[in-house]
Amino acid sequence: MSNYHIKHLEEYFQVYRKSVRNPESFWEEVAEEHFHWRKRWNSVLEWDFTTPEIKWFDGAELNITENCIDRHLRIRGDKTAIIFEPNDPKEAAEHITYTQLHERVCKFANVLKDQGVKKGDRVVVYLPMIPELAISILACARIGAVHSVVFAGFSSTALATRINDCGAKIVLTSDGSYRGNKTIDLKGIVDDALEQCPGVDTVLVKKRTGEKVEMKAGRDQWIEPLLDKAYSDCVPEIVDAEHPLFILYTSGSTGRPKGMVHTTGGYMVYTAYTFKNVFQYREEDVYWCTADIGWITGHSYIVYGPLANGATTVMFEGVPSYPDHGRFWEVVEKHKVTQFYTAPTAIRALAKKDLDFVTKYDLSSLKVLGTVGEPINEEAWHWYNDHVGNKKCPIVDTWWQTETGGILISPIPFSTPTKPTYATLPMPGIQPALMDENGKEIKGNQVDGRLCIKFPWPSIARTIWGDHKRYRDTYFAAFEGMYFTGDGALRDEVGYYRITGRVDDVIIVSGHNLGTAPIEDAINEHPAVAESAIVGFPHDIKGNALYGFVILKETGEGRNRENLEKEINQLITEHIGPIAKLDKIQFVEGLPKTRSGKIMRRILRKIASKDTDNLGDTSTLLNPEVVEGIIKESK
Numbered sequence: 336m337s338n339y340h341i342k343h344l345e346e347y348f349q350v351y352r353k354s355v356r357n358p359e360s361f362w363e364e365v366a367e368e369h370f371h372w373r374k375r376w377n378s379v380l381e382w383d384f385t386t387p388e389i390k391w392f393d394g395a396e397l398n399i400t401e402n403c404i405d406r407h408l409r410i411r412g413d414k415t416a417i418i419f420e421p422n423d424p425k426e427a428a429e430h431i432t433y434t435q436l437h438e439r440v441c442k443f444a445n446v447l448k449d450q451g452v453k454k455g456d457r458v459v460v461y462l463p464m465i466p467e468l469a470i471s472i473l474a475c476a477r478i479g480a481v482h483s484v485v486f487a488g489f490s491s492t493a494l495a496t497r498i499n500d501c502g503a504k505i506v507l508t509s510d511g512s513y514r515g516n517k518t519i520d521l522k523g524i525v526d527d528a529l530e531q532c533p534g535v536d537t538v539l540v541k542k543r544t545g546e547k548v549e550m551k552a553g554r555d556q557w558i559e560p561l562l563d564k565a566y567s568d569c570v571p572e573i574v575d576a577e578h579p580l581f582i583l584y585t586s587g588s589t590g591r592p593k594g595m596v597h598t599t600g601g602y603m604v605y606t607a608y609t610f611k612n613v614f615q616y617r618e619e620d621v622y623w624c625t626a627d628i629g630w631i632t633g634h635s636y637i638v639y640g641p642l643a644n645g646a647t648t649v650m651f652e653g654v655p656s657y658p659d660h661g662r663f664w665e666v667v668e669k670h671k672v673t674q675f676y677t678a679p680t681a682i683r684a685l686a687k688k689d690l691d692f693v694t695k696y697d698l699s700s701l702k703v704l705g706t707v708g709e710p711i712n713e714e715a716w717h718w719y720n721d722h723v724g725n726k727k728c729p730i731v732d733t734w735w736q737t738e739t740g741g742i743l744i745s746p747i748p749f750s751t752p753t754k755p756t757y758a759t760l761p762m763p764g765i766q767p768a769l770m771d772e773n774g775k776e777i778k779g780n781q782v783d784g785r786l787c788i789k790f791p792w793p794s795i796a797r798t799i800w801g802d803h804k805r806y807r808d809t810y811f812a813a814f815e816g817m818y819f820t821g822d823g824a825l826r827d828e829v830g831y832y833r834i835t836g837r838v839d840d841v842i843i844v845s846g847h848n849l850g851t852a853p854i855e856d857a858i859n860e861h862p863a864v865a866e867s868a869i870v871g872f873p874h875d876i877k878g879n880a881l882y883g884f885v886i887l888k889e890t891g892e893g894r895n896r897e898n899l900e901k902e903i904n905q906l907i908t909e910h911i912g913p914i915a916k917l918d919k920i921q922f923v924e925g926l927p928k929t930r931s932g933k934i935m936r937r938i939l940r941k942i943a944s945k946d947t948d949n950l951g952d953t954s955t956l957l958n959p960e961v962v963e964g965i966i967k968e969s970k
């Protein structure tokens with residue numbers, strides 16, 4: 336029996352049992368059989384969830400790009416590794432073979448080396464979804480540099496915060512980017528950000544839109560001439576299994592974004608293993624994940640997982656609504672996509688449009704559909720199943736997080752019977768637990784609680800860059816000896832998991848993970864604002880939208896409310912990005928607070944969701960009188 340490719344439910348249960356009985360020998364077998372290591376590990380796993388310290392394949396040495404590229408050259412060198420589908424359907428798609436990918440990654444790696452980038456140095460990548468985004472991160476991995484991709488929809492302030500946090504000296508970007516019928520001046524955003532980043536001395540710029548940009552002498556260089564001159568082979572830097580591969584920032588419920596650190600060996604093994612099983616990937620398939628590489632989904636399931644399997648992976652630069660709402664399906668037909676992986680928010684938006692946008696395309700190549708990022712509601716699930724999958728493609732509702740590196744709970748297609756809105760069963764090696772508020776595990780089925788994981792898996796983030804204490808406090812302090820996910824979940828009568836949503840102050844908007852604190856900080860910068868509180872409320876496309884309760888200073892009271900709303904959203908766009916804009920803003924006299932001064936978000940959430948019949952206990956509030964006024968004037 337192969338541990339690597341699960342083909343029916345019985346086999347899943349067998350593999351699962353084996354994986355939890357002896358996780359070390361399970362992962363050791365996977366690591367041994369399917370990857371190229373330069374040196375074998377001394378121990379498979381060392382862990383302690385209290386410190387916390389986690390090491391997989393300690394002592395082993397490898398280069399992940401040898402596994403994702405070089406070892407495929409002999410057997411599938413002419414196979415397409417990446418299909419680049421541009422924003423504009425009139426522009427030709429680009430097919431990059433494994434041989435070409437090897438050459439382009441090597442050249443890029445040599446350029447980085449020439450710029451003085453060394454093993455362990457951080458490289459911030461602020462690029463749109465063009466091939467250089469994938470190529471540049473692989474180039475970093477080639478030389479042992481640590482990439483930190485910042486989603487190219489983030490603002491200059493957000494970019495600057497991340498550059499400074501990880502201490503990067505070099506930033507990779509492009510002149511601009513295309514998004515539907517808009518172009519975005521990425522280089523201008525980088526220029527603004529760098530005013531706050533004294534540590535950056537090098538910016539390499541890829542041409543994409545051809546718009547005129549300013550090039551700062553001594554700092555900025557076009558990348559094309561450097562690539563042209565670069566040597567097309569680059570000896571891979573061999574690193575320890577626990578060498579950091581990348582830092583990726585995610586929002587926390589409080590304070591600054593958290594730079595989650597993922598390391599090399601375990602991350603490679605886990606993303607490759609889950610890619611193969613969750614998508615039932617086969618050699619001749621064409622796999623498409625619509626996420627941006629600026630998010631963990633793109634890192635693990637556009638780049639590393641697929642390439643480690645020698646797959647053909649589609650990179651899409653555009654948006655689902657351009658030139659019209661049939662674009663996804665046009666691309667599926669064009670490239671004969673076999674696995675399609677997207678977000679519930681995209682499905683909900685497309686399901687609202689005319690069905691002709693779907694039915695006019697031939698989607699018969701599809702075998703497996705996937706969703707990720709937020710709970711999928713039943714209507715969206717059925718629309719996806721009926722109209723995209725034609726009731727023949729299992730839907731994998733994959734639950735995971737930036738911190739987990741890879742998918743932890745998901746059906747395995749053709750093995751696990753699916754159930755709408757359920758992520759179903761844990762992957763091999765994953766040991767979920769539901770916990771009650773007193774820190775006790777809730778055993779048995781038909782129960783709900785806070786979702787924790789009891790045992791490490793190979794791709795768990797190892798720390799928060801520069802702040803190990805915060806890593807411990809955020810993930811390992813709430814429940815002793817467990818990794819706490821921040822999500823609530825229920826387990827049904829057969830043991831299937833359904834994720835019910837965040838139980839902390841993180842709000843998922845259109846699948847984007849947003850912390851309340853940074854948004855509130857942005858709002859509070861407005862000179863007329865005294866205090867603010869953000870909560871989520873249900874939205875039929877975004878899943879959740881943001882509702883802001885804002886107290887004005889006395890000096891701000893007389894101001895035009897409409898202008899104030901615009902200015903507040905402008906501030907949010909500048910500090911975080913347009914994804915964090917508020918759908919509703921209500922100016923209030925006061926915010927409900929506990930006696931210790933903490934805002935009672937539970938009450939605000941109910942008001943924002945128009946669910947005010949049962950507000951629960953308000954007697955512990957410091958100022959119960961404000962609640963009525965807020966309800967009366969709510970939007």
Ligand code: WT7
Nearest residue numbers: 632707708709710732733734735736737834848
């Ligand atoms: C949070 C993590 C994993 C890549 C994308 C998001 C929510 C994610 C699901 C799902 C219900 C989901 C959780 C999780 N989430 N997938 N299938 N069903 N909720 O990564 O930005 O780190 O967000 O997204 O709340 O904790 P992220």
